[in-house]
Amino acid sequence: MAATSTTAKADPSGPGDRVLTAAQMRAAEQHLFQHGVDSFALMCGAGEAVAGHVARHWPGRDVVVLCGPGNNGGDGFIAAEALRRQGCGVTLLALRPIEAYRGDAARAAAGWQGQWLALDAANLETAVQPNALVVDALFGIGLDRSLDGAAAAAVNRCREAGAMVVAVDMPSGVSSDTGLVMGAAMLARQTVTFGWLKPGHLLLPGRLHAGALEVVPLAFDEASGRAGQQAGGPDIRCNGPASWILCLPRPGAMDHKYSRGHALVIGSAAMSGAGRLAARAARRIGAGMLTVAAPAEALPLFMADQPGLIARPLGRPEDLVEILLDSRISAVLVGSGMTPDAGTREAVLNALAGGRPVVVDGGGLTAFADRPQDLFVLGRPDVVLTPHEGEFARLFPDLGPELGKAARAQQAAQRSGATIVLKGSDTVIACPILRHDGVSGRVLVNREASPHLATAGSGDVLAGLVLGLLAQRMPAFEAAAAAVWFHSEAGFAAGPGLIAEDLPEQIPGIRRLIAEV
Numbered sequence: 320m321a322a323t324s325t326t327a328k329a330d331p332s333g334p335g336d337r338v339l340t341a342a343q344m345r346a347a348e349q350h351l352f353q354h355g356v357d358s359f360a361l362m363c364g365a366g367e368a369v370a371g372h373v374a375r376h377w378p379g380r381d382v383v384v385l386c387g388p389g390n391n392g393g394d395g396f397i398a399a400e401a402l403r404r405q406g407c408g409v410t411l412l413a414l415r416p417i418e419a420y421r422g423d424a425a426r427a428a429a430g431w432q433g434q435w436l437a438l439d440a441a442n443l444e445t446a447v448q449p450n451a452l453v454v455d456a457l458f459g460i461g462l463d464r465s466l467d468g469a470a471a472a473a474v475n476r477c478r479e480a481g482a483m484v485v486a487v488d489m490p491s492g493v494s495s496d497t498g499l500v501m502g503a504a505m506l507a508r509q510t511v512t513f514g515w516l517k518p519g520h521l522l523l524p525g526r527l528h529a530g531a532l533e534v535v536p537l538a539f540d541e542a543s544g545r546a547g548q549q550a551g552g553p554d555i556r557c558n559g560p561a562s563w564i565l566c567l568p569r570p571g572a573m574d575h576k577y578s579r580g581h582a583l584v585i586g587s588a589a590m591s592g593a594g595r596l597a598a599r600a601a602r603r604i605g606a607g608m609l610t611v612a613a614p615a616e617a618l619p620l621f622m623a624d625q626p627g628l629i630a631r632p633l634g635r636p637e638d639l640v641e642i643l644l645d646s647r648i649s650a651v652l653v654g655s656g657m658t659p660d661a662g663t664r665e666a667v668l669n670a671l672a673g674g675r676p677v678v679v680d681g682g683g684l685t686a687f688a689d690r691p692q693d694l695f696v697l698g699r700p701d702v703v704l705t706p707h708e709g710e711f712a713r714l715f716p717d718l719g720p721e722l723g724k725a726a727r728a729q730q731a732a733q734r735s736g737a738t739i740v741l742k743g744s745d746t747v748i749a750c751p752i753l754r755h756d757g758v759s760g761r762v763l764v765n766r767e768a769s770p771h772l773a774t775a776g777s778g779d780v781l782a783g784l785v786l787g788l789l790a791q792r793m794p795a796f797e798a799a800a801a802a803v804w805f806h807s808e809a810g811f812a813a814g815p816g817l818i819a820e821d822l823p824e825q826i827p828g829i830r831r832l833i834a835e836v
């Protein structure tokens with residue numbers, strides 16, 4: 320079931336759940352070197368770990384090792400020699416002549432006792448036979464341009480031959496910071512990485528190229544991870560209960576329905592289903608009280624669906640202002656199922672002016688496409704914007720995919736002053752608050768979600784989950800992250816054939832499992 324599988328999925332995230340960019344990784348490495356760790360010993364540890372991984376998964380199999388020009392290639396030489404010594408048939412193809420290697424990679428290359436073959440078309444064709452086992456040690460975190468020439472030919476040959484690829488650190492061709500494919504990229508069955516996961520292992524399409532992940536800690540420890548992240552860039556982590564469980568609301572004996580949070584959903588007549596789904600989700604995640612404010616003609620639909628909610632008519636914009644005079648309302652959702660027009664814009668602005676935490680979703684986001692600045696209320700991290708890619712592009716047209724999803728969400732959070740949930744199979748949650756220790760902001764990447772969530776109304780459920788947690792006074796970044804996690808767990812639990820209506824009904828079971836942790 321979902322929550323158990325998530326526990327299993329959380330294991331390979333290495334020491335802690337940090338995710339380091341290439342620059343942070345290099346800073347972590349420097350920290351180790353300053354504390355007496357030898358760089359060649361680190362490379363030997365990496366290469367031997369790769370050899371161990373291959374020997375464990377494919378005992379006795381012949382293997383082709385492809386070595387690039389830098390330290391990733393260095394890891395490859397060490398792995399190749401370790402496998403050769405264990406008696407495996409190893410064919411090694413190197414992108415450079417041996418005399419071109421420098422530093423630790425040169426030392427590792429000198430230790431290779433087998434035949435030196437150039438990585439060229441002829442050798443590739445001979446060595447990479449159908450179903451070959453290939454260790455990809457071409458490029459790791461040092462990839463700085465698109466693959467071409469022999470490296471691109473190696474990717475093509477492995478693909479043509481249906482080779483089983485084990486990637487060293489990164490599948491070559493995938494940017495470790497963005498997860499984007501640079502020209503061409505290996506499609507690995509498994510990736511063995513060092514220290515911590517990199518954003519490119521989690522973000523699409525990199526996640527699909529990396530396959531199953533194994534993180535080998537080597538000498539990296541908490542202090543070097545912290546030093547790495549403090550060197551610059553965001554504090555990126557995998558989204559999971561560790562990031563928010565301490566502030567997940569739990570009802571107590573002294574609670575009553577109002578103290579558990581009074582959530583307000585602004586519903587629409589045109590697409591009432593969105594508000595109904597969101598309301599259901601907010602209640603299932605624990606909001607004690609839920610009011611829907613919607614055009615009078617839609618109210619019977621809400622009431623028939625859910626006898627436990629309160630429905631109030633919303634005719635003129637002032638009605639919302641009046642409803643918000645009720646100080647017990649502790650969070651508001653606006654935009655789900657609403658048309659992106661001037662009326663919706665006014666509703667969003669009125670909701671924001673109410674001073675309560677607000678989730679702005681769907682039409683509430685697109686309504687600001689031609690004036691995004693009007694939506695950006697700086698200093699309001701309790702405002703959560705939940706765009707999918709299309710909505711994001713309308714609000715932040717200059718933050719294009721080439722920046723990578725983690726950086727895009729982080730920059731959007733800084734610009735808007737709001738908590739950002741950039742949705743997808745690799746949903747990223749970004750906090751606008753800068754940390755005191757020089758780390759430029761917190762970012763969580765949701766590792767995986769059920770593709771069955773790609774169905775109409777699923778985003779409305781997510782918005783309702785965020786609302787329900789905000790209403791219970793969970794801090795916005797944690798509420799958004801927990802909602803994304805519950806949503807993806809609900810997707811796994813409901814499984815094939817799920818419709819959005821199923822998702823809120825999965826929440827109590829998942830919540831129960833969390834309580835047991």
Ligand SMILES: NC(=O)C1=CN([C@@H]2O[C@H](COP(=O)(O)OP(=O)(O)OC[C@H]3O[C@@H](n4cnc5c(N)ncnc54)[C@H](O)[C@@H]3O)[C@@H](O)[C@H]2O)[C@@H](O)CC1
Binds near residue numbers: 345465466489
């Ligand atoms: N940083 C660490 O903490 C550790 C790093 N190790 C290994 O070292 C790797 C990083 O090594 P490097 O910094 O040398 O980087 P890489 O070996 O990933 O690649 C850099 C080299 O490739 C060249 N290059 C980059 N893109 C290219 C392209 N598209 N076509 C042709 N050449 C290209 C660069 O000019 C440079 O020579 C890691 O990925 C990992 O495998 C491990 O040995 C142990 C720990």
Ligand SMILES: Nc1ncnc2c1ncn2[C@@H]1O[C@H](COP(=O)(O)OP(=O)(O)O)[C@@H](O)[C@H]1O
Binds near residue numbers: 742768773777
């Ligand atoms: N392929 C996918 N795999 C996993 N999750 C997905 C996938 N596609 C969409 N989702 C998730 O489903 C939800 C869809 O939201 P959204 O696009 O707003 O749809 P709607 O407005 O129809 O509810 C988001 O939470 C998103 O992260």
Ligand SMILES: [K+]
Binds near residue numbers: 457458
């Ligand atoms: K690689």
